[in-house]
Amino acid sequence: xxxxxxxxxxxxxxxxxxxxxxADLNVPFDKNAPQGVNAVISDDGRARAVLPTLIALRDAxxxxxxxxxxxxxxxxxxxxxxxxxxxxxxxxxxxxPVVFAxxxxxxxxxxxxxxLEDGQVLLLExxxxxxxxxxxxxxxxxAFAGELAALADFYVDDAFGAVHRKxxxxxxxxxxxxxxxxxxxxxxxxxxxxxTENPEQPYVVVLGGSKVSDKLAVIKALLPKVDKLLxxxxxxxxxxxxxxxxxxxxxxxxxxxxxxxxxxSEAQGRIxxxxxxxxxxxFSADADSVTVPASEIPADRLGLDxxxxxxxxxxEAIGPAKTVFWNGPMGVFxxxxxxxxxxxxxxAITKIDGFSVVGGGDSAAAVRTLGLDESAFGHIxxxxxxxxxxxxxxxxxxxxxxxx
Numbered sequence: 001x002x003x004x005x006x007x008x009x010x011x012x013x014x015x016x017x018x019x020x021x022x023a024d025l026n027v028p029f030d031k032n033a034p035q036g037v038n039a040v041i042s043d044d045g046r047a048r049a050v051l052p053t054l055i056a057l058r059d060a061x062x063x064x065x066x067x068x069x070x071x072x073x074x075x076x077x078x079x080x081x082x083x084x085x086x087x088x089x090x091x092x093x094x095x096x097p098v099v100f101a102x103x104x105x106x107x108x109x110x111x112x113x114x115x116l117e118d119g120q121v122l123l124l125e126x127x128x129x130x131x132x133x134x135x136x137x138x139x140x141x142x143a144f145a146g147e148l149a150a151l152a153d154f155y156v157d158d159a160f161g162a163v164h165r166k167x168x169x170x171x172x173x174x175x176x177x178x179x180x181x182x183x184x185x186x187x188x189x190x191x192x193x194x195x196t197e198n199p200e201q202p203y204v205v206v207l208g209g210s211k212v213s214d215k216l217a218v219i220k221a222l223l224p225k226v227d228k229l230l231x232x233x234x235x236x237x238x239x240x241x242x243x244x245x246x247x248x249x250x251x252x253x254x255x256x257x258x259x260x261x262x263x264x265s266e267a268q269g270r271i272x273x274x275x276x277x278x279x280x281x282x283f284s285a286d287a288d289s290v291t292v293p294a295s296e297i298p299a300d301r302l303g304l305d306x307x308x309x310x311x312x313x314x315x316e317a318i319g320p321a322k323t324v325f326w327n328g329p330m331g332v333f334x335x336x337x338x339x340x341x342x343x344x345x346x347x348a349i350t351k352i353d354g355f356s357v358v359g360g361g362d363s364a365a366a367v368r369t370l371g372l373d374e375s376a377f378g379h380i381x382x383x384x385x386x387x388x389x390x391x392x393x394x395x396x397x398x399x400x401x402x403x404x
Contacts, residue, residue: 002181002189002402006053006156009180015061016118020152020177022169023050024161024382025068025086025123028365036079041089043368046161049382051093053158053182054121058094063116065152066090067104067124067169068159075131077103087123098123104130105147113151133168145172158182160189161360161383163398164390174401181402184382189399191379192390195357200322201227206314206345208233208328209362212256215328217392222325223267228317230272232306232330232341236294239264239273245295248279249302272317276307278331278338285335304338305331311344318348327359327388333366342366350376360384 033040057064071081087100099122101109127133132144145168155177212235234251242260279301280289291307330341361384381387
């Protein structure tokens with residue numbers, strides 16, 4: 001059980017005190033725009049998700065120090081992964097400028113943290129520019145955590161998308177500072193408990209994405225609990241291969257075919273696969289594409305989306321559901337010719353008379369990219385990997401730290 005929350009901290013009083021907030025500002029950027037300082041954020045959903053915590057602290061007079069990772073730099077500064085454009089956007093969302101530190105625990109960060117006034121917000125540079133953030137060695141990680149903790153009086157974790165990582169800012173800083181769970185983390189945990197501990201039936205899970213291997217553990221964990229498990233995206237082709245179908249040039253994990261065959265046998269009809277797919281000559285929006293039966297994918301084509309009959313089949317399974325968990329797109333939704341499957345399934349989920357959860361990651365991005373009504377879903381998670389690991393029953397280091 002999480003011991004203390006943001007409300008507890010606010011009740012204790014934070015005016016004039018420095019509060020270190022772990023946020024998840026790992027936002028995607030427009031790949032066709034310049035990178036680095038001039039990068040253009042393509043989806044600011046994660047930044048918007050942490051606003052309630054930042055606003056509550058700011059309005060209570062706290063001196064707010066925000067930290068986050070961005071991308072996967074190799075433990076050293078890399079201009080491509082600077083958080084500078086995120087600081088600008090965060091300031092726009094907050095309605096007041098956000099101070100930006102050019103380092104994480106160096107001279108600039110210390111100076112700007114020390115100069116903060118009540119109600120001001122500071123964003124530190126990318127945590128992963130320091131090797132201590134992701135170090136496997138406990139002492140190295142703890143040393144970096146100590147430097148971060150020295151900047152503040154209290155710690156708030158509102159980065160659900162990072163709680164499955166045993167990183168310094170998530171796992172080790174709470175050892176040093178009085179620690180509290182932000183509203184976003186609390187809400188995410190409550191929602192995931194709802195779909196794991198006692199989901200209202202019928203319970204339908206929709207899984208997509210690239211690889212069966214990425215979702216194998218969650219499939220095994222959920223299969224005994226669900227009425228239907230719908231499989232789309234690149235991972236469906238390994239299942240189709242397990243049924244004896246040829247899949248052309250589609251994404252295929254040969255070493256998982258046997259596992260998929262076993263899962264299909266165990267599921268006894270509860271795993272539902274596409275019956276038609278959109279097959280293209282190449283991975284391109286301009287490629288020639290045709291809709292073919294899932295059992296008849298031409299040898300020279302690859303499946304890039306589920307077809308309209310599959311959308312109808314999936315929608316029929318989703319319709320009666322009282323609980324739906326969706327993680328992973330049905331196709332390459334970023335390319336317009338292959339977005340219909342994801343859109344159709346998402347729209348079916350919005351129509352259920354029940355509770356729906358979009359499990360973060362690419363699914364959440366698809367909702368926004370395709371212009372779907374976010375309020376039509378019960379909950380849109382900010383943490384794809386964290387959501388899946390929670391559903392698998394794993395201990396999440398960030399949550400464990402908040403429970404101590």
